[in-house]
Amino acid sequence: MPTVVVANTKGGSGKTTTALVFAGEIVAAGGKVVILEGDPNRPMARWATRRGTPVIEANKTKVGSAADAEGEIRTIAGESRIVVITTDNDDEAVFDWIEGASAWSHFIVADPEGSPNQWLNSVASQADLVLIPFAPTTLDANQVARTIQVIRHIEKMARKTVLHRILVTKASPGAVVTRDEREIRENLAKNGLPLMTTTLHDRPAFRALFKFDALLSDLPVSQAPEHQVNGLAGARADAKALSEEILTLLTQAQEQAA
Numbered sequence: 001m002p003t004v005v006v007a008n009t010k011g012g013s014g015k016t017t018t019a020l021v022f023a024g025e026i027v028a029a030g031g032k033v034v035i036l037e038g039d040p041n042r043p044m045a046r047w048a049t050r051r052g053t054p055v056i057e058a059n060k061t062k063v064g065s066a067a068d069a070e071g072e073i074r075t076i077a078g079e080s081r082i083v084v085i086t087t088d089n090d091d092e093a094v095f096d097w098i099e100g101a102s103a104w105s106h107f108i109v110a111d112p113e114g115s116p117n118q119w120l121n122s123v124a125s126q127a128d129l130v131l132i133p134f135a136p137t138t139l140d141a142n143q144v145a146r147t148i149q150v151i152r153h154i155e156k157m158a159r160k161t162v163l164h165r166i167l168v169t170k171a172s173p174g175a176v177v178t179r180d181e182r183e184i185r186e187n188l189a190k191n192g193l194p195l196m197t198t199t200l201h202d203r204p205a206f207r208a209l210f211k212f213d214a215l216l217s218d219l220p221v222s223q224a225p226e227h228q229v230n231g232l233a234g235a236r237a238d239a240k241a242l243s244e245e246i247l248t249l250l251t252q253a254q255e256q257a258a
Contacts, residue, residue, distance in 0.1 A: 024215035027217070112124075201234065
């Protein structure tokens with residue numbers, strides 16, 4: 001099953017939100033997804049634990065093969081369509097977890113630490129797509145180039161091309177694109193860097209995923225006024241567009257490889 005890695009060597013880029021938004025779209029469509037977390041801060045694991053979603057701590061669940069990993073996933077998953085697996089930078093079994101997860105899930109969504117390390121190198125070498133989210137600021141745009149350099153290094157080490165796309169996140173939800181965002185997009189295009197058509201805008205509904213430990217499809221979590229969420233329709237439109245574009249890219253890549 002496809003592996004999508006959401007990576008940026010700078011924190012605060014919307015990386016974890018992007019990973020959760022896409023995972024949620026797979027679940028909403030009836031699919032199963034494994035979220036592979038390499039961030040030592042464990043935001044995904046905390047989100048999952050609070051909502052009762054199964055979590056496997058790989059450093060406490062030793063496996064000797066992909067079959068072992070698949071068995072652990074199937075055992076803990078139960079009726080859940082999401083499983084979060086936390087692994088560390090020095091976890092030699094990460095490839096077993098990826099292979100085992102592929103046997104159970106429809107998608108693997110990997111959320112690495114916001115800095116380059118061996119975990120990112122290992123997981124991205126197995127990726128069908130690497131998404132590079134960034135907020136439309138000069139500081140974040142400069143960091144995109146560093147992340148691209150990491151991908152180029154991974155390509156040389158793995159001796160394969162790693163499909164990757166840049167995703168604008170945290171953009172103003174208004175119809176008017178800011179001057180800074182427009183200039184950044186133009187510079188990316190001028191330098192031949194592949195940019196997603198979809199944008200994940202700065203919407204309260206995306207922040208609500210972690211406030212309520214929810215997926216977009218869960219919101220609002222009740223009819224109570226304090227649980228109502230602004231920007232939900234727009235967030236769902238963004239999420240749908242993101243999912244459709246990712247699926248199109250993966251399908252095109254598969255057809256080209258055939």
